[in-house]
Amino acid sequence: MSVIPTAPVSQLLQLKPLLDEAEIRRDIERLRRERNAVILAHNYQRPEVQQIADFVGDSLGLARQAACTDADVIVFAGVHFMAETAAILNPDKTVLLPDERAGCSLADTLTAQDVRDWKAAHPDGVVVVYVNTTADVKAEADYCVTSGNAVQIVSALPDHVPVLFAPDKFLAAHVARETGRMLDVWDGACHVHAAIRIEDITAQQEAHPDAELLIHPECGCSTRVLQQVPDLRLYSTEGMVTRARASSASSFIVVTELGMVHRLEREVPGKTFVPVAQTACCNYMKMITLENICESLRDLSGQVTVPEPIRRRALLPIERMIAIG
Missing domain, CATH: 3.40.50.10800 (NadA-like)
Incomplete structure (x- = not known):
């Protein structure tokens, strides 16, 4: 006779009361004041998360907000590469990602070694990476771009130099159409x-x-x-x-x-x-909830940091992105 496995009683019981949304919102407001925190939310976040954010925008707008905030704590309602960008711009601030599992399928298609290999084959080339990349990839790049300023940045590059555009092949196709520029295109995409x-x-x-x-x-x-x-x-x-x-x-x-x-x-x-x-x-974007924002503010959990050597090298392409468009 087979035995049906059962979970321990402690896993079956609700050990803490469920908070209603209004109570969670009140706790977030209190913690935001106590921590001198700002909440930045991407356009793809859940509606209730957008509603409690101090600023909602695209990657470029969020980077600009992160660069100029006087808050001590930045809560990033987005995905990991966005929190990394905030940490690169704010080495002396606490940057929180409420759910550390919130990654990016597009960023996962490109590694720093991939970029180094291309640069070895094209020593005079220029590397342009989409903001949807990891910090160590940005550290290998010359320019970082968003969908809002990619055309403008690529248009300004010298005509005679080879350009790697990575990792989004569909954004690259758009940039190539708009600029008439031949690009080396990485074969990546947002799922x-x-x-x-x-x-x-x-x-x-x-x-x-x-x-x-x-x-x-x-x-x-x-x-x-x-x-x-x-x-x-x-x-x-x-x-x-x-x-x-x-x-x-x-x-x-x-x-x-x-x-x-x-x-x-x-x-x-x-x-x-x-x-x-x-x-x-995007299931990654939807991992951020009011509940884990509240927990992150309360416990300062989900801190995102970037090693200083990588941070210094990634800062220049990000600053170029922020300055243009």
């Missing part, structure tokens, strides 16, 4: 954006025929869409906010991670925003 299909867009267009498309350049389907609509512009998440405000359209299909819809609804009221697909969801 969420790569999974968005042109069929998802078509289905939403059929359901919302008057809606304008807001497509992020990280999307793997963007090339096919541009073949059908050559004059369509692609937008960074910050660019989506700007475009939605300026456009005469009243509804939009948002072709990026679905957390962006919440920010658009908050900042551009009176217009309708439709996520391209409910499956366009």
Whole structure:
């Protein structure tokens, strides 16, 4: 006779009372004041996390906020490379990532050794890395970029030098189209954006025929869409906010991670925003919750640091990113 394993009673019981959201929010507000903390949240965070943040934005906007804050503690509601960037910019501050498992599938596609190998083969080359990279990768780079300023930065590079653009191949394709520049492109992609299909867009267009498309350049389907609509512009998440405000359209299909819809609804009221697909969801981003933000502030847990030699070398490409665009 088989024996069915059972968990210890201590694992079956709820050993601490569940707090309601209002109580967690009050605790966060109290701890934020006590710690002199700032909460920075990426556009792809849960709606309730965006609502309690001091600033919500894209990677460039968050880096700029991290660079200028006078807070003693920075709570990063995002993923690991974002918290690392804040730590690089603020070596004397405490940087917290409420869930240390919050990584990035795109950042995982490229290592510092990959960049060193390319540089060895191209000693006169320039390395341009997307902000979605680890600190040790940034330390090997000449420039760091976001989707909002990648075109501008690459356009300013000398024509005669080889350029490695890494790790996002879809953003690289967008930059190459816009600049006419030949690039050495790393074969990496965000798993969420790569999974968005042109069929998802078509289905939403059929359901919302008057809606304008807001497509992020990280999307793997963007090339096919541009073949059908050559004059369509692609937008960074910050660019989506700007475009939605300026456009005469009243509804939009948002072709990026679905957390962006919440920010658009908050900042551009009176217009309708439709996520391209409910499956366009980054589980890493959604690991950050009100509960673990509260715990991180309370215990100063999830501290993110960068070794000083790497921090010093990564600082210059990040500062170049912040200064441009």
